[in-house]
Amino acid sequence: MAVSGIISAIIIGLIIGALGRLVLPGRQAIPIWLTMVIGIIAALIGTAIARGLGVATTPGIDWLELIIQVALAALGVVAAVAVFRRRSVG
Numbered sequence: 001m002a003v004s005g006i007i008s009a010i011i012i013g014l015i016i017g018a019l020g021r022l023v024l025p026g027r028q029a030i031p032i033w034l035t036m037v038i039g040i041i042a043a044l045i046g047t048a049i050a051r052g053l054g055v056a057t058t059p060g061i062d063w064l065e066l067i068i069q070v071a072l073a074a075l076g077v078v079a080a081v082a083v084f085r086r087r088s089v090g
Helices: 003-022 032-053 063-089
Strands: none
Touching: 003 032, 003 063, 032 063
């Protein structure tokens, strides 16, 4: 992967993290940097899953890949909120 590919993956990951956080109702008590990291990881894993399913390369916008990425980011945010809640209670 070229440097431009890594940079674009990070930018897309940041957007995916924000979308994953936005689709969840209520307030998430986690730092923004954690949302960014979750988004980057969700984007990379979502792309791998989409490629495995054969839906990563379609004409135009890859909507199925995007949905997979946002869903993974939302799950990651939910998991992070649960971990942060346990830390702050105990």
